[in-house]
Amino acid sequence: MKITYKGDYALKTILDLSIHYGNGVIAIHDLAKRLDIPVKFLEQILLELKKGGFVESRRGKIGGYLLAKHPSRIKLGEVVRYIDGPIEPIACVGSGYSNCKDLYRCVFRKIWRDVAESATEIVDNVTFEDLVSKVKSAKQRLVYAV
Amino acid sequence: MKITYKGDYALKTILDLSIHYGNGVIAIHDLAKRLDIPVKFLEQILLELKKGGFVESRRGKIGGYLLAKHPSRIKLGEVVRYIDGPIEPIACVGSGYSNCKDLYRCVFRKIWRDVAESATEIVDNVTFEDLVSKVKSAKQRLVYAV
DNA sequence: ATAATCTCTATTAGATTAGTATAGTATACA
DNA sequence: TGTATACTATACTAATCTAATAGAGATTAT
Numbered sequence: 001m002k003i004t005y006k007g008d009y010a011l012k013t014i015l016d017l018s019i020h021y022g023n024g025v026i027a028i029h030d031l032a033k034r035l036d037i038p039v040k041f042l043e044q045i046l047l048e049l050k051k052g053g054f055v056e057s058r059r060g061k062i063g064g065y066l067l068a069k070h071p072s073r074i075k076l077g078e079v080v081r082y083i084d085g086p087i088e089p090i091a092c093v094g095s096g097y098s099n100c101k102d103l104y105r106c107v108f109r110k111i112w113r114d115v116a117e118s119a120t121e122i123v124d125n126v127t128f129e130d131l132v133s134k135v136k137s138a139k140q141r142l143v144y145a146v
Numbered sequence: 147m148k149i150t151y152k153g154d155y156a157l158k159t160i161l162d163l164s165i166h167y168g169n170g171v172i173a174i175h176d177l178a179k180r181l182d183i184p185v186k187f188l189e190q191i192l193l194e195l196k197k198g199g200f201v202e203s204r205r206g207k208i209g210g211y212l213l214a215k216h217p218s219r220i221k222l223g224e225v226v227r228y229i230d231g232p233i234e235p236i237a238c239v240g241s242g243y244s245n246c247k248d249l250y251r252c253v254f255r256k257i258w259r260d261v262a263e264s265a266t267e268i269v270d271n272v273t274f275e276d277l278v279s280k281v282k283s284a285k286q287r288l289v290y291a292v
Numbered sequence: 293a294t295a296a297t298c299t300c301t302a303t304t305a306g307a308t309t310a311g312t313a314t315a316g317t318a319t320a321c322a
Numbered sequence: 323t324g325t326a327t328a329c330t331a332t333a334c335t336a337a338t339c340t341a342a343t344a345g346a347g348a349t350t351a352t
Contacts, residue, residue, distance in 0.1 A: 038311065043330085047330070058329085059319060118268065119235070123257065150339095173297070184341090189300095190342090203299090207297060209349080
């Protein structure tokens with residue numbers, strides 16, 4: 001399991017769209033500015049997120065992007081798996097490897113599977129709605145702190 | 147957290163040496179044959195494991211490698227961290243990032259830390275002695291099965 | 293001496309990743 | 323109906339990482 005730079009920003013993109021959920025579309029230009037990454041790079045991320053069914057787009061002059069479903073219906077784990085692949089420390093955990101040749105590997109596999117399961121349990125138990133409320137309460141604390 | 151090919155074989159190397167613990171040194175040639183990887187590649191792995199204090203070596207004609215400590219005193223997690231780096235899904239979990247600039251990142255960081263902690267708990271709770279006994283009982287089952 | 297073994301560093305080939313470039317297509321609106 | 327603005331799609335590049343190879347050297351039993 002490795003979250004890439006692209007994956008990291010895919011998550012931040014969805015979080016941003018979650019925060020602005022219900023306010024219509026958001027232009028990629030604004031999104032890129034807030035996330036502080038190149039527009040062209042973000043384009044690729046958004047295209048991939050669209051293919052994955054996480055976001056929708058409107059073309060044309062007042063076009064932009066918006067979430068394809070309510071933030072409460074998008075799990076953190078789903079997005080991670082879609083962008084950065086299976087949540088496993090090594091590529092031998094999933095099915096298709098059950099008849100592994102060497103005993104050594106098998107001894108480790110059980111452990112990697114445990115690790116993958118515990119990680120999955122964590123990230124599949126967090127929705128973007130949860131994250132939005134965390135962002136909001138963090139902002140709240142900031143206000144009081146000042 | 148990503149176990150590389152090299153890391154995978156570093157673990158298998160230590161497991162092999164654990165199985166043969168107490169029988170003196172093992173020549174790299176034999177090890178490479180059992181693990182089925184190029185000798186030259188294994189050399190680098192062993193050199194690194196030596197630097198990490200996991201194995202010792204004897205030079206000269208009847209030289210070879212052996213574990214530097216008893217298999218019960220080597221945790222799986224130690225070796226993983228030494229060869230493949232910190233057990234984190236993304237490089238923003240450890241200390242040194244506590245003053246992160248953007249709120250977005252902070253919201254995710256807590257989760258990546260949770261993931262890292264649960265993975266660490268698993269791999270730090272397994273010693274190579276444990277793995278050896280698993281290998282042995284697996285072999286036992288094989289015998290009975292035939 | 294010499295053969296067998298470990299030591300050390302450099303190099304290469306391929307894959308992955310972040311980022312850039314460019315030529316489109318769709319739509320609102322004057 | 324023209325045009326500005328936005329999304330679509332694919333190709334390309336530079337940097338980094340990884341697996342693997344190469345070769346010269348150091349140590350030790352016999």
